[in-house]
Amino acid sequence: MISFKINDQEVEAREGWTVLETAKEYGIRIPTLCYHEAVSTSGACRLCVVEVKEGNWSKVVISCMYPVREGLNVFTDSERVKNVRRWILEMLLAQCPASGEIKKLAAEYGVTATRFGLKNKEEECLLCGLCVKVCREVVGVSAITTIGRGVHKTIGAPYGKPAEACVACGSCVTVCPTGAMRTRLDRVRGGDHHKPLAAPHV
Numbered sequence: 001m002i003s004f005k006i007n008d009q010e011v012e013a014r015e016g017w018t019v020l021e022t023a024k025e026y027g028i029r030i031p032t033l034c035y036h037e038a039v040s041t042s043g044a045c046r047l048c049v050v051e052v053k054e055g056n057w058s059k060v061v062i063s064c065m066y067p068v069r070e071g072l073n074v075f076t077d078s079e080r081v082k083n084v085r086r087w088i089l090e091m092l093l094a095q096c097p098a099s100g101e102i103k104k105l106a107a108e109y110g111v112t113a114t115r116f117g118l119k120n121k122e123e124e125c126l127l128c129g130l131c132v133k134v135c136r137e138v139v140g141v142s143a144i145t146t147i148g149r150g151v152h153k154t155i156g157a158p159y160g161k162p163a164e165a166c167v168a169c170g171s172c173v174t175v176c177p178t179g180a181m182r183t184r185l186d187r188v189r190g191g192d193h194h195k196p197l198a199a200p201h202v
């Protein structure tokens with residue numbers, strides 16, 4: 001076991017655990033958007049930042065990808081962390097201004113406006129890739145993919161055609177942190193309203 005501290009509280013983690021996994025084990029809340037224990041980690045949203053202190057240095061890191069080490073002291077809610085998190089939430093508000101979930105989360109940190117230019121007023125998706133990964137890694141059908149590059153990148157069915165592979169399990173809707181997949185699923189399935197969603201299983 002590896003011993004270190006979170007918010008000055010002694011904690012123990014198994015070899016290979018991340019700071020986020022350890023915090024979850026101890027019921028310490030760190031906000032996340034692109035993390036889900038059922039799929040591989042991408043570090044796409046950066047909202048899970050924490051401050052790590054060791055000896056006389058400290059830095060802000062992404063907790064879902066940061067492996068624990070003996071002797072660390074991690075702060076999940078320091079002033080530095082809150083500032084970085086507010087900055088990230090402003091970026092997310094610009095990226096997906098139509099997402100009620102993102103607005104609600106931002107408001108928790110007192111962020112109600114953004115200094116960044118809005119990408120698209122109707123956009124809800126933050127391109128976290130959770131829907132793509134759950135479809136590929138858990139359901140095993142790859143009915144959803146990222147399409148295009150850079151500012152044109154979006155989420156949809158492969159080649160922009162109705163995804164025959166979609167089994168309508170609803171897992172993508174369940175894991176989506178912004179609500180974007182609720183309105184996208186019909187597009188992925190080709191507007192097949194006769195194929196009901198099965199109970200989500202993630």
Ligand code: SF4
Pocket residue numbers: 124125126127128129130131132155172175176177178179180181184
């Ligand atoms: S639709 Fe949802 S889960 Fe998929 S990339 Fe966008 S925000 Fe993430």
Ligand code: FES
Pocket residue numbers: 031032033034035042043044045046047048049062063064065
């Ligand atoms: S939850 Fe860690 S980067 Fe998104």
